[in-house]
Amino acid sequence: MADFEVLLPSRLPDLVIEGLSRVLTIHKLWEAADPRAMIDKVGDRVQGLATSYASGRIDGAMMSRFPNLKIVAHYGVGYDIIDAAWAGAHGIIVTNTPDVLxxxxxxxxxxxxxxxxxxxxxxxxxxxxxxxxxxxxxxxxxxxxxxxxxxxxxxxxxxxxxxxxxxxxxxxxxxxxxxxxxxxxxxxxxxxxxxxxxxxxxxxxxxxxxxxxxxxxxxxxxxxxxxxxxxxxxxxxxxxxxxxxxxxxxxxxxxxxxxxxxxxxxxxxxxxxxxxxLPHVGSASQYTRDAMSRLQVDNMVSFAQGRGPVTPVAETPWPPNAA
The missing domain is CATH 3.40.50.720 (NAD(P)-binding Rossmann-like Domain)
Known part of the structure; x- marks a missing residue:
């Protein structure tokens, strides 16, 4: 599945990076000297975004920069940084990491x-x-x-x-x-x-x-x-x-x-x-953050391998006609 390419806008836990890179091709935007140039270079090939709260707003304008985008796999149960309604209207699946936290x-x-x-x-x-x-x-x-x-x-x-x-x-x-x-x-x-x-x-x-x-x-x-x-x-x-x-x-x-x-x-x-x-530590135990990491990876890899997402959000049900 190395032909399925994923962009990481911000740093994610090592467990996520390792889990994705074992199966897929990943691009670490936060390491790029010129992030805009990296997006210009790989944008047409990117099919997945792996995001977290630190990624900033993932709106229609951001997702539009990736014409072949199919999935946004988010780390966290809250996904308010993502315009999931826009994603759903454009055939893009959004997932989060519920239950485990x-x-x-x-x-x-x-x-x-x-x-x-x-x-x-x-x-x-x-x-x-x-x-x-x-x-x-x-x-x-x-x-x-x-x-x-x-x-x-x-x-x-x-x-x-x-x-x-x-x-x-x-x-x-x-x-x-x-x-x-x-x-x-x-x-x-x-x-x-x-x-x-x-x-x-x-x-x-x-x-x-x-x-x-x-x-x-x-x-x-x-x-x-x-x-x-x-x-x-x-x-x-x-x-x-x-x-x-x-x-x-x-x-x-x-x-x-x-x-x-x-x-x-x-x-x-x-x-x-x-x-x-408290400094936003609700889910911040090693045990739970590892479980969140594994679920984010599972969502992306399962989708890339054709099995569909594990935990799609309400705005982007799977299969798409299941709403």
Whole structure:
């Protein structure tokens, strides 16, 4: 299958590079002294793009530079950097790496919630600074007698719900449609969900419809005892509105693993004592990243060998008439 050529716009894990190069011909755009010249040279031969969040926007203009492009295999469950609708309309398959990271992200989400509610990083800093000698760490909030609303009940959302139920949290959710198999209260929009809860767990996909879905109104509805946790994408939360809500104590606290302009985090959030901030590490264990790498390779190689993609996204079903 060396005649099936794949372009890697940005560096991918070694497991991906090794797995693809064993079977296919790969071109490493990030190593090119002149990336534009490399695309001009190999663009007509490229049939696959292997992307990650670091690849930047993969829109129609980018994909159009490869007239024989057949597949974009993405590393990650979120694929908002890719214009999948455009790809589908032009006969290009898009794949992602779902399921293999659901448990890892769900674990992290619950850990971030606990860290935020019980101020675990702050307590660690308190001890390390020697303050325990002057008195005990202040009392914190609790998970007791709380209701958590899950904004987005996909694979990861359901994994979070399973874990949250073990903590005896009352659960509700907001999603594109009601899930008949979900034994939780359903709300048609995130504002209604926030009004009914005091923990808002954000795990919806990043789309035009969800951009800044968590805004001033939603934060006000969450209330002064409210806690926001975002393990989805930074774009779902209006950062300025969140900073204002934290400073005005409109909500109690926030735990964030994602930001609007990564890796740039507003100083106001860094300085905020009610925040727990993580550098987008939801799926960042070696075990899970290796599983993601293998699935990305499997998608590309399976397609190149004529067996079809393993995990095509909803916008580009396989076979193409399966929508």
């Amino acid at each position: 659901s448990d890892e992200v769900a674990d992290l989400a619950m850990g971030l919630l606990l860290a935020t509610v019980r101020e675990i990083p702050q307590a660690d800093t308190f001890l390390r600074a020697g303050h325990w000698h002057q008195g005990n760490f202040p009392l914190t909030a609790t998970l007791r007698e709380r209701r958590m609303g899950i904004f987005g009940l996909g694979r990861i959302g359901k994994a979070i719900a399973k874990r949250a139920a073990a903590f005896d949290l009352d659960l509700a959710y907001c999603a594109r449609k009601k899930h008949e198999d979900a034994p939780y209260a359903y709300y048609p929009n995130v504002l209604d969900l926030a009004q009914a809860c005091d923990i808002l767990m954000v795990i919806a996909p990043a789309t035009q419809e969800t951009h800044h879905a968590v805004n001033t109104q939603v934060l006000q509805a969450l209330g002064t005892n409210g806690i926001l946790i975002n393990v989805a994408r930074g774009s779902l939360v209006d950062t300025d509105a969140l900073i204002e809500a934290l400073e005005a104590k409109t909500i109690l606290a926030a735990g964030l693993d994602v930001f609007e302009d990564e890796p740039n985090v507003p100083q106001a959030l860094i300085d905020c004592p009610q925040c727990v901030l």
